[in-house]
Amino acid sequence: MGDTDSYPRFRQHVGYSDESSLNTLDVCIPHPPTGDKKQVWIVFIHGGAWLDPEIDSSSFKKTQDLLLASHQSDTIAGLASINYRLSPNPSHPRDPSNPSDPARNAKHPDHINDVLAAILYLQETYHFEDRYILAGHSCGATLAFQVAMKRYWGSQYESTFALELNVVLPLAVVGVEGLYDLTALVKHHSGESEYRDFVSNAFGSDERVWVAVSPTSGEYEESWPDGRVVVLAHSREDELVEWEQVDLMERALKAQGWDGASTERRLDLIELKGKHDQVWEEGKELARAIEAIMELVKAVM
Template sequence: METDATYPLNLTNVPYSDTSSLNTLSVYLPRPPVPNDPERLFLIYIHGGAWRDPLIEASSFQQTQDNLLSLASPQITDSISGIATINYRLSPYPSHPTSPSNPHDPARNARHPDHITDVLTAILHLQEKYSFGSRYLLIGHSCGATLALQVAMKRYWGSQYESTLALELNVEPPIAIMGVEGIYDILGLVEENAAQPIYRDLMVNAFGTDARVWEDASPARGDLEDGWQEGRLVVIVHSEEDELVGMQHAEGMWKALGEQGFAEEMGSERRREFVRLNGLKHDEVWEDGKEFAKIILKTVEDVLELDSKN
């Protein structure tokens, strides 16, 4: 607890692990945190970048965060206990034009389950420090959406990843998840884009060549009904103009949620929402940040409404 701090408080490049230089996070605290506060919600963001892009990091959420804080009503502002953004180890990218990866750099040579292990470690660090338990909205863009839903997919990685499973069991899953321009079916995305080898190359780079691992790591093929009993709300956000991940991919995740007990009706114990954006390409959603911020604020309101009916 930052006892002598001045609020609002911005903390940057906070290490949550000594595994690599990328195991850091940033935290914004509008007021002194209250442990186990039942009336507030912590927001946690996981960036995208195809598991490998060094130019897309936790700071990519700043524009959205600035819009969020400027647009929020006093009631919603008071309902946010903090905002955290997570960096995690990246897969190799030796051909990057300005920042090629070095094969000896532990921060730039990750392979599944390293990415999700880092995200879980970061969330556990935040939960232990700020004691918000499951009262958080986990937000992910692109592969960050994959990682966000993987947090809720208990036991998805199989027995070969028991050390990661042991860590995951110490992490309280979130009450709500938002996936933005997300990758939900790794094998399906590769098959949809068979004419573009870059998609397969990206998945091999991050997950290896075993298609069974791709399937196990895909939220659209995972167990969110029994494995994530704490979950109350999933929001799928996708733009019609996304040039990298087609709308049908988000619709597939939406269908999978429906098959696993997430309903559309207001007042349902476990809800799913689909938000269609227009006029924004894949990365423009966070580069612009305005519509993204509005959706986050609406989701905070929805979670609070679910609380009031519980």
């Protein structure tokens, strides 16, 4: 982290596996480690429909700066933002993918495997175990809940558990402008072919796989018994992802005992302001969602 005593300390483009040039993450340590078990890590997963090369770990920077300046900064042990391999995007106007580039030709389960590998690297390096909040924007929210689902699904629909990687699951997950039911998402946008295209690009054309990997299909009572808090943060001004996705995820979680009044499995909804990418581009709304879940986590630790 450096030889000086100055904080915060930053590390960028840290490699967590040798799969590709995109298997990196950024880390910030805001202050000298104290060993305080009440402090938590914030781990962020960016969005971009699993394929946009212009959205990466740096999309967390403005939010991170706001969190470092907030009244809750003393309760943050560290922050990390994860890059992962992207699906093919050969028609991108500025940065088309090359078929020979392993960083830009990912298919499920490559994305979730990378996220799990990144979390494992962080846990083995910084030893925070379950004391972290996993935050994701758009498809990053999908990936965050797939971590909590503790499995991915291969072509034969056989489950493989994240525990094989010794990943300790988080205390809390916050989904921001998230994609939670892929089949419903594509159906809602049936007149817009790009939605079917990017889902098929990431998961293949078999809609049974879309159902299996969707966070609304998670069996969280079994897969994430120690999960304490979920926040679904969404803007009604989102021009790309409809509020129906929140409704479907809320219904799925409530059916498994998550509730706004619960002390065991707390579920809160937060209405944000702004368009789909505006919430992270400006940082304020994404920071507000993370600050809200930090308050809830503080109450259960």
